Amino acid sequence: MSNTYKTTVNEEHEFEVSRDQLSQLDAVPTSPDSYHILEDNSSIKATVVSSDFSKKTYNIQVNSNNYEVVIKDEIDILIKEMGFTVGGSKQLNNLISPMPGLIIDVQVSAGQEVKEGDTLVILSAMKMENSFVSHTDGVIKAVHVVKDDAVDKGQLLVEFEEEK
Missing domain, CATH: 2.40.50.100 (RNA polymerase II/Efflux pump adaptor protein, barrel-sandwich hybrid domain)
Structure with missing residues (x-):
């Protein structure tokens, strides 16, 4: 089983994120749906505005910008293929x-x-x-x-x- 997730942001940008990269992320929950993230000495505030677990889609607000994020794991990709x-x-x-x-x-x-x-x-x-x-x-x-x-x-x- 792969340790990589494929993410699509706003239906136009695709990224691969490994479990190792996620475990290295400096993110601290500030409430059940909000996080404070430090990345390259920059402070980022992220909030999960909405989520659909069955479709694995999330609306995330980062600072003041909204992003629709779709996350697929190896099983999701295999099912599609x-x-x-x-x-x-x-x-x-x-x-x-x-x-x-x-x-x-x-x-x-x-x-x-x-x-x-x-x-x-x-x-x-x-x-x-x-x-x-x-x-x-x-x-x-x-x-x-x-x-x-x-x-x-x-x-x-x-x-x-x-x-x-």
């Missing part, structure tokens, strides 16, 4: 291979209804079996692989029908 979109409606449009490997089992077919938690595909990679399950109820639109197929990272494996 795999084609899963989990939110209020839990939609799943595509299952994309997160790594190269060999398909050792396909447990769904086009037109099949699946429930959340049902296994879709089992992929062997780096001497490990990886089971990919449905993160929502839905109907399979197409299956693009069969048993014993070699797949590349980013390859489309299973496609779901669009919700109506």
Whole structure:
């Protein structure tokens, strides 16, 4: 598991921040939502104005400027790369291979209804079996692989029908 977070500020600036960098930060809480930070001999006042933990978005006021910050960890990035979109409606449009490997089992077919938690595909990679399950109820639109197929990272494996 990586010790790095990817942050996006105001949808235009991206930064990688390590856990080590966070632990070195000279920040002192002044109230439940406010912090006093010292950085390069400068004093910074930061307040968490609002937060949405499910979307990992935060509105932060630094001195007198407001910033929208989105924080993603390795799991969030992997979920996005795999084609899963989990939110209020839990939609799943595509299952994309997160790594190269060999398909050792396909447990769904086009037109099949699946429930959340049902296994879709089992992929062997780096001497490990990886089971990919449905993160929502839905109907399979197409299956693009069969048993014993070699797949590349980013390859489309299973496609779901669009919700109506």
